[in-house]
Amino acid sequence: MAIGKHAMNIQSQIRKQARLHRMVTDEHFCPYGLKTKALLEREGFEVDDRLLRSRAEIDAFKLEHGVSTTPQVFIGGQRIGGYEDLRRHLGKPVQEPGATSYQPVLAVFATAGAMAFAASWAAFGxxxxxxAGEWFIAFSMCILAMLKLQNVEKFATMFLTYDLLARRYVQYGYVYPFAEAGAGVLMAAGAMAWLSVPVALFIGTIGAVSVIKAVYIDRRALKCACVGGDSNVPLGALSLTENLMMIAMAGWMLAK
Incomplete structure (x- = not known):
């Protein structure tokens, strides 16, 4: 029994020791190397931190171990790999390349909500x-439009995969983010409702119909351009929400 416990203690100590090879040169400081070191330390590992300080050292290390990238982690004499490989080894989540995620849209709505509450508090106590509800929708529109405007070309390309009007008139894909931003700014200011309301109602309705047709009728698995042309957000409920919010805001302002 005592021998078994002793063996387990030895194994535990081995598991808690790691050797890390990472690149730190005058030209490049590898951020993944630093993230890997921090992760190991958070997990209670004693890190033998070995820095590769020149191109010659880096190339020699890669050749010796048959790897193409750094950092590289070794635990118990076994090569684990780089940062993401280490996360997998430790049982932590890793977002795979191209994997879909609702996080970008949720981040937009959470930020817009916080801004709306802050503005309401400042204005009305x-x-x-x-x-605050009006500002939430208006700020959401502005942030989403800003993300699209970072690269209008990529947004328009992804938008064409599902928007019905953009497929008929390609230039609509280039106009859309400017229209959304303009309507959002005017609604935040409570100004020129004669312009912002019809714009929001128009683009929101076309968007909602397009999403419903693509996702719920045609059953197509697409990515949404709502947070820009580089996103991995699935086209679906949250995409539809963006459009329904614009329609709701336009309807509310008409009712006022």
Missing amino acids: DVLTMR
Whole structure:
């Protein structure tokens, strides 16, 4: 029994020791190397941190171990790999390349909500006001439009995969983010409703119909351009929400 415990203690100590080879040169400081070291330390590993300080050292290390990238982690004499390989080894989640995620849209809505509550508090001394609800939708529109405007060409390309009007008139894909931004700014200011309301109602309705047809009728698995042309957000409920929010805001402002 005592021998078994002793063996387990030895194994535990081995598991908690790691050797890390990472690149730190005058030209490049590898961020993944630093992230790997921090992760190992958070997990309780004693890290033998070996820096590769020149191109010659880096090339020699890669050749010796038959790898093409650094950093590289070794635990118990076994090569684990780089940062993402280490996360997998430790049982931590790793987002695979091209994997879909709702996180970008959720981040937009959370930020817009916080901004709306802050503006309401500053203006009225209360976060739960009707104006806060209006600002939430308007700020969401502005942030989403800003993300699209970072690369209008990529947005328009992805938009063409599902938007019905853009497929008929390609230039609509290039106009859309500017229209969304303009309507959002005017709605945030509560100004020129005669312009912002029809614009929001138009682009929101076309967008909603396009998403419903693509996702719920045609059953197509597509990515949404709502947060820009580089996103991995699935086209679906949250994509539809963006359009329904614009329609709701336009309807509310008409009712006012």
